[in-house]
Amino acid sequence: MKKLFASLVLAVVAAPVWAATQTVTLSVPGMTCAACPLTVKAALSKVKGVSKIKVVFDKREATVTFDDAKTTIQALMKATGNAGYPSTVKDR
Numbered sequence: 001m002k003k004l005f006a007s008l009v010l011a012v013v014a015a016p017v018w019a020a021t022q023t024v025t026l027s028v029p030g031m032t033c034a035a036c037p038l039t040v041k042a043a044l045s046k047v048k049g050v051s052k053i054k055v056v057f058d059k060r061e062a063t064v065t066f067d068d069a070k071t072t073i074q075a076l077m078k079a080t081g082n083a084g085y086p087s088t089v090k091d092r
């Protein structure tokens, strides 16, 4: 029984079968000019696990596709915040 449990744990570590690609739209109200999205995008691109970023300045939003085994929405919001653009979850 103990051995079975150990192999189950190993399976989870070796193959994160529950990991999924997620997409979240963040509201970034602090973007005030056309150059701001570049900063936001650069900040998000440094977050590990992020695969796709689309920043729409007109809507003041950033849509981010990421691997939820490698990062979290909280980490994405922290990244934009550290770059000077606090964000909140708009849609997920």
Ligand SMILES: [Cu+2]
Pocket (backbone or CB within 6 Å): 031, 032, 033, 034, 035, 036, 037
């Ligand atoms: Cu700007």
